[in-house]
Amino acid sequence: MPTYKAPVTDTLFILNDVLSIDRYANLPGFANASADMVEAVLEEGGRFCSEVLAPLNAIGDKEGCTRHADGSVTTPTGFKDAFAQYVEAGWPLLGIPEEFGGQGMPHVITCVMEEYTNAANQAFAMYPGLTQGAIAAILAKGSDEQKAKYVPNMASCKWGGTMNLTEPHCGTDLGLIRTRAVPNGDGSYAISGTKIFISSGEHDLTENIIHLVLAKTPDAPDSVKGISLFIVPKFLVNDDGSLGARNSLSCGSIEHKMGIHGNATCVMNYDGATGYMVGEENKGLAAMFIMMNAARLGVGIQGNALADVAFQNAVAYAQDRRQGRALTGPAEPEQKADTLFVHPDVRRMLMEAKAITEGMRALCLWGGLQVDLSHVAETEEERQTADDLISLLTPVIKGYGTDKGYEIATNAQQVYGGHGYIEEWGMEQFVRDARITMIYEGANGVQAMDLVGRKLAQNGGRAVQAFFAIVDKECAAAKGDAVLTDFASRLEKANGELKAATMWFMQHGMTNPNNVGAGAHSYMHIMGIVSLGLMWLRMASAAQVKLAAGGGNTSFLEAKLATARFFAERVMPEAGSLRRKIEGGCDSLMALRPDQFIAA
Template identity: 70%
Template structure:
């Protein structure tokens, strides 16, 4: 049976020593984020996820969810009791606004808890995770009446929420949706249509589910400009907040999936269900993007999470499993073979994993800080800079984070060899659960196009120029430590490759638009390597000053990982730039029929 222990020591290091969360105590929302408070929340979050959620991970994978004859859906054994503990402990309130019953803590702390939930039980984590995104959308676009009616019980966890975008004939191209919203005399709308792939579409965890549904009103433009967003409760809510009649929304079926079996991924049928417009008519996509951007950051964290839990189990196995002898001579002559740890190729996979995981954790938690600073920083300039950076890096965190999360999970399965292919050992579940993160909330190719095709050009390239400067400034401020000088030198080169690739797009896309699509994925990966390097330089600076004492091994490992990034990750940048500059010639050369020849 796989094991899990929340990486609280590393999280506290990033939040306290790298991000410096307590240094922002003068800003609204950060007052309660003292070091003692942060440490206490992180440790208790680690305990809850390790002891309550992790033991249910394989249970959820084996049992899945069940749709009964009456259409009701039940979650796997133990999920309801675990959710009750989650709600009673107030975990869903961490970052929610205080005026609706939340704790209003910084998003970096919320991101840490999201990571732990994903590591312990990703399928479970998706139930409250979707609700958090729905809360964000209603906060941003809902009327005061809608906020008062739905948010208190969503924040408390008494009700959960979903997002309903995809239909059988359309996924990314939402302009093709067919779900209709016909106006009713009382100002509500009758919602009719079918949505598919709806995570947490129905379940037995809460008595109500607040669905956010994209639909088109009569006469709306037949494109993304004609999409509106509606609140459609599973159970109608009376004016006094009590529950009324069951709405005309039902589960057609539960999808049979490769992974995340413990989450009810549903086909949802809306048969004239009563819904209420959120925000302006025909402006629903903008409202939904608020939810989607929050979800994309959450999915990036899922990539990190599956990498971490797979890594933990691979490390244990590499220490216990004996196979062959070290290339430099037997390390344990009394035994018939040495542990896997003696083999450089096993170490290669483990070091790549450790370097990605710890760098990605720093990037996600630093990104959580930018989410808050975008709204709460002291000056407009600081708020704009934070907003630019997190907007630019959201597709990188989602795309690169989940690509590498999946790769890491498969590498950790490889460490286990044949035993990693055996279901009882649990490594296969980490791989299967990690795979969906590359697909949902916008497949990673879509993330790449969002970055290269939209984010680069926004506001005259302001965001990418801010990123270039941030990296340049970090590289220019290293001291005499030889490891840091190496990391800074290699990071400056990676940043140079990213700058050159950006310029190549500017010069070669107008005449040949396919060049953008052909190079976007490599560009996203290059930006991911640069972002990881930026974090390792930040981390390395802290570690270099903190060496010594009882934590000497912890800080020395940080410097070694920073060097590993410089020697093993950074060299990929040049190849990625050459891939970008190859353009679209061979990619677009063959007619479709040639692929079937």
């Protein structure tokens, strides 16, 4: 059975030595995040994830959720108790503003706990995770009354939250939604329609569930410009905060899925349910994107979390399992065989996993920090710069991060050979669970289009130009350093591929926008490679500084330098071929008529 150990050492290295978050101690929230406090929080959070959540992961997969005849849903054995412990320990409150009863920690710290909880038990982590998203939307767009009425109980996870977007006939294209919201005359609306794929839609973990639902008012435009957002509570909430009548909504069924069995994925039926508009009429999509963007960063973290736990177990197996001999001669002649670790191809899979997961961890936390800075940095310019950066990187973190997360989970399973295919070893669950991260919160093709179709062009390309400049500047600085110079040159080259691809889009997108669409996925991957390259440059640089100072964990720091080298030699070369694919343009993709795909 797999185990999980939170990577606290690596996290602290990133927070303290790479991001130097102590620089921001003067900013709101960061005062709560002193180095000692953060270390204590992560140690304790990591322990909780390892000891309480991880042991329930396989149980959740095996049992799944159960919907009863009355529409109620029971979570797997142990989830309710673990959730109570999670709430009792105050984990949901970590990043909640102090005015709503939270601990007001910066977002970058909550990102760490998002990683740990998802690595330990993704299906479980989704219950509080969706609630956080719903809170974010209410805080951003809700009225003061709505905030006061719903947020404190959601913040403590006394109540849960959900996002209701998808309908049977529409997912990506929300302009097609049919759910209606008819004014009741008292300021509330009657919500009617069917929503599908509603994660945590119904369960037994919380007293109430606050559904955030996209719907159309009677005279709304027939497009995405006609969507409004509504709070639709499972139990109506009285003015004194007590629970009122059961609202007319219900879970019609739960889906049988490839993975994340422990999370109830519900078909939700709204039959004239009472709902309250959040923000302005017909501006629901903008409000939903507040949740969406936070959720997309979260899904990138989730993909990396699954990669990391799968990687950890593959390392343990490779060390434990003896099979064959080193190509250079028996490593342990007294044993009947060497460990899997002697085999270069096993090393390849493990080093890829290490290079990507640690790089992604740094990227996700850098991204999380930008979310903080976009809100609380001292100057408008700094806030704008941070907002540009996280807008640009969100689709990369989500799309590249989850593509790689699935690949790494698959490779970690591969290290187990035949045993990896057997349920009881637990590795195949990671693959099945990781698979959803490439799909939900906008499939990765949608992320790629968001990147190249929206984020590149916004404000005359300001964000991507700023990104190029950061990479160039740090490469230039590192090239003077004997240890870093080779890495910096290679990163500069990869950045050059990214620039060239960007230029190619500018030159060929005008004549045919499909030229951009055709290269979107490859572009997202090049940007992922360059972003991780930047993170590895920073990690290598920080490691070298600490090594030179003679302090710190030498073994850990030397591993950082070796892994950076692996990243440069074994991951970065992909950027070149991805660029050449982009330069193939759209013609060969669009040439066939649909009926030509399969020969009659």
